[in-house]
Structure formats: structure tokens, C-alpha cells
């Protein structure tokens with residue numbers, strides 16, 4: 608298995624945000640984490656990326672144990688993420704934002720990526736070309752020289768994903784990528800995620816928008832109060848009585 612998680616447990620004082628959580632993800636698939644507010648989804652992302660250390664449990668990426676590694680070591684192992692609240696550099700251009708992502712894997716330092724404009728050395732040219740290719744794939748090549756803050760929200764989300772891809776990750780964690788998007792933007796996003804999967808990228812997403820989950824996910828894990836209550840294909844999850852019970856009051860969202 609590509610990513611294997613087992614026995615993952617994390618408590619904050621009296622609250623157990625994750626209890627004995629286990630799942631595995633195959634390479635080149637899209638795996639969704641869903642569950643009501645406070646179910647523990649973000650905690651799982653924070654444990655995988657090393658922002659939090661688990662009390663117990665194992666996380667391995669192609670057999671490499673990740674628990675105990677620092678966030679930058681986990682990033683170097685090929686795991687990157689996007690945030691629900693966009694973390695773009697608004698005053699920098701669209702292209703420069705993607706270039707900062709690329710420098711996470713390059714030999715040149717991150718600080719240099721911020722202070723130097725791309726395009727001088729051959730490595731910088733290569734990074735710039737790759738960044739332009741990523742922008743082209745999300746339809747943002749023409750906006751490359753605009754400040755990121757000038758883009759409509761839906762395009763900013765695509766830009767954030769393009770920036771995450773610039774570090775050449777093997778696993779991308781997407782935190783509510785459809786939040787705040789209108790239905791046309793959501794369709795563009797879903798198409799982009801499926802295109803990335805077809806190229807072999809593995810993705811995990813936290814997503815409240817069930818249409819998007821149904822559309823793109825190969826597997827779904829449902830959490831409630833820190834525990835796994837169901838796992839299966841989107842269709843299986845949709846009709847699972849435990850899941851419907853957990854979402855009581857929100858049933859219309861998954862119907």
C-alpha cells in the first residue's frame with residue numbers, strides 16, 4: 608500500500624480527536640475524509656504532515672515510517688498540503704507563487720525564491736518553465752504576471768493546488784478544496800483533480816461538499832468523534848445507516 612495508517616490516536620486534554628484510526632490508500636487514488644464538524648479530520652491531516660505527533664499509531668509512506676519525523680522531513684518525503692484558508696502570497700505574481708512551491712524541492716533556498724525574481728540561472732529557468740506548465744494545466748498561464756490577490760477565489764484555489772504540485776509531491780492533502788467555490792468552479796476543480804489522478808498522483812481530501820466527494824473519490828473514510836464509523840466507496844458510504852445517523856440534521860447534504 609502507498610500510505611498506511613494504523614492505530615492512530617491523539618488526545619487534547621479530555622478530548623480524543625483521533626481514536627485508533629486506521630486506513631490505507633493505494634497509489635494514484637483519491638481518498639476522502641468526511642465527517643461532521645469536530646470529527647477529527649484536520650487532526651488526521653496534521654498528524655500525517657507532522658504538525659502534530661500522535662500519542663500512538665503508525666503512519667507509513669511506501670513502508671517509510673513517518674511518525675517522529677519533523678514537518679520538513681515529511682515534506683521532503685513527498686507529502687504536501689493545501690489549507691482551507693488560502694495561504695497564497697497575495698502581492699506576489701501568480702507565477703512567483705508557484706515558483707515558491709518549486710523551491711521547496713530545489714537546491715536554491717526558499718528565502719531566495721522570495722527575494723529573487725525567477726529566470727537567471729539554468730535551474731531558475733527550469734523551475735520557471737515547470738511552473739508555467741503547471742499554470743497552463745489549470746488555465747492560469749495568461750494570468751502568470753498578475754498579483755495572486757487579483758484572481759477570483761476559485762482560481763486562487765487552483766493556484767494553491769498548482770503551487771503544492773510544484774514541489775513534485777507524491778501525496779497531496781487537500782483541505783476542503785471546494786469550500787467557497789460556485790458550482791462551475793467546483794466542476795473545474797473536480798476535473799482537475801481527476802486529471803491529476805490519471806497522471807498517477809495520490810490525493811487525500813477533507814471535503815464537506817458531497818457532490819465533489821461522490822464525483823472524485825475512490826474511497827471514503829467517515830469519522831465521528833475521532834473514530835472511524837465507516838469506510839467504503841462513495842456509493843457504499845452514501846447508504847450506510849451509521850453515516851446517515853452521524854449526519855442526522857445534515858442528511859440532506861448526503862442524500
Ligand SMILES: Nc1ncnc2c1ncn2[C@@H]1O[C@H](COP(=O)(O)OP(=O)(O)OP(=O)(O)O)[C@@H](O)[C@H]1O
Pocket residue numbers: 619622623624642643644645646647648649650651
Ligand atoms: N490543538 C488543539 N487543542 C485542543 N483541541 C483540539 C485541537 N485541535 C483539535 N482539537 C479538538 O479535536 C476535535 C477534532 O478537531 P478537528 O479540527 O480535527 O475536527 P474536524 O473534523 O477537522 O472539524 P471541522 O470540520 O470543523 O474542521 C475537536 O473537538 C477540536 O476541538
